[in-house]
Amino acid sequence: MPRRQVRRPDKTIDLSGILREPDALPEQLTAATLFGNERPLEIEVGSGKGLFLATASGERPEHNFWGIEIARPYALTAAARVARAGRDNVRVTPADAGPLFAKRIPDRSLAAVHVYFPDPWWKKKHKKRRVLNEAFLQNVSRTLAPGGQLHFWTDVLEYFETVLELAATVTPELGPPIPEEASEAEHDLDYRTHFERRSRQHAIPVYRVYWAPLFEPAAV
Numbered sequence: 011m012p013r014r015q016v017r018r019p020d021k022t023i024d025l026s027g028i029l030r031e032p033d034a035l036p037e038q039l040t041a042a043t044l045f046g047n048e049r050p051l052e053i054e055v056g057s058g059k060g061l062f063l064a065t066a067s068g069e070r071p072e073h074n075f076w077g078i079e080i081a082r083p084y085a086l087t088a089a090a091r092v093a094r095a096g097r098d099n100v101r102v103t104p105a106d107a108g109p110l111f112a113k114r115i116p117d118r119s120l121a122a123v124h125v126y127f128p129d130p131w132w133k134k135k136h137k138k139r140r141v142l143n144e145a146f147l148q149n150v151s152r153t154l155a156p157g158g159q160l161h162f163w164t165d166v167l168e169y170f171e172t173v174l175e176l177a178a179t180v181t182p183e184l185g186p187p188i189p190e191e192a193s194e195a196e197h198d199l200d201y202r203t204h205f206e207r208r209s210r211q212h213a214i215p216v217y218r219v220y221w222a223p224l225f226e227p228a229a230v
């Protein structure tokens with residue numbers, strides 16, 4: 011299904027508290043350096059138009075949320091959505107999440123990583139562009155704090171099965187994937203993301219799972 015063009019957000023909305031440009035990011039990416047507090051940090055990779063960020067940041071105001079979205083127009087739209095919602099616990103960065111996870115997020119520092127409906131890159135020669143690859147899973151496994159979770163939803167069965175197989179092979183420490191239930195959706199915004207809404211409204215099956223690894227306590 012083709013993706014609609016995103017409209018430029020209203021220029022009168024102040025995004026300065028939310029938008030974090032990649033070249034202005036601190037070297038170490040933590041709750042302290044991004045938000046100036048020690049609250050649990052949840053990261054969404056590929057935030058699209060920001061429905062998850064806006065909803066989850068309202069449901070869990072005691073957590074920080076950082077959306078990393080590679081497409082600048084979508085990052086601006088997501089930032090505008092959370093600004094309109096009046097959130098102060100969200101940051102959005104227009105950037106590729108891969109290198110940020112690879113180097114700058116400390117071990118055992120994240121409460122959750124969310125990846126919803128990542129681009130499928132259907133063609134065989136393009137599959138290496140998929141966000142959920144071996145290196146990314148290893149970085150998620152390294153950066154999740156005890157009690158942390160990785161959420162992955164998609165409507166592409168082949169991508170879903172590939173990631174489950176890959177995780178079992180390269181990051182068995184994540185433990186078994188746990189099925190996640192769809193929520194009731196009475197209202198247009200009662201979906202986790204825009205792509206979930208689109209799939210469900212077109213009766214396309216959605217595959218939902220999360221991992222909640224039990225890490226060994228650190229030696230004392």
Ligand SMILES: C[S@@+](CC[C@H](N)C(=O)[O-])C[C@H]1O[C@@H](n2cnc3c(N)ncnc32)[C@H](O)[C@@H]1O
Binds near residue numbers: 055105
């Ligand atoms: C199919 S859309 C889904 C958007 C949203 N998660 C949803 O479910 O509505 C996938 C999003 O991931 C973004 N994306 C793709 N590769 C990325 C990367 N390496 N880092 C950050 N965002 C990425 C795309 O620009 C796009 O907005």
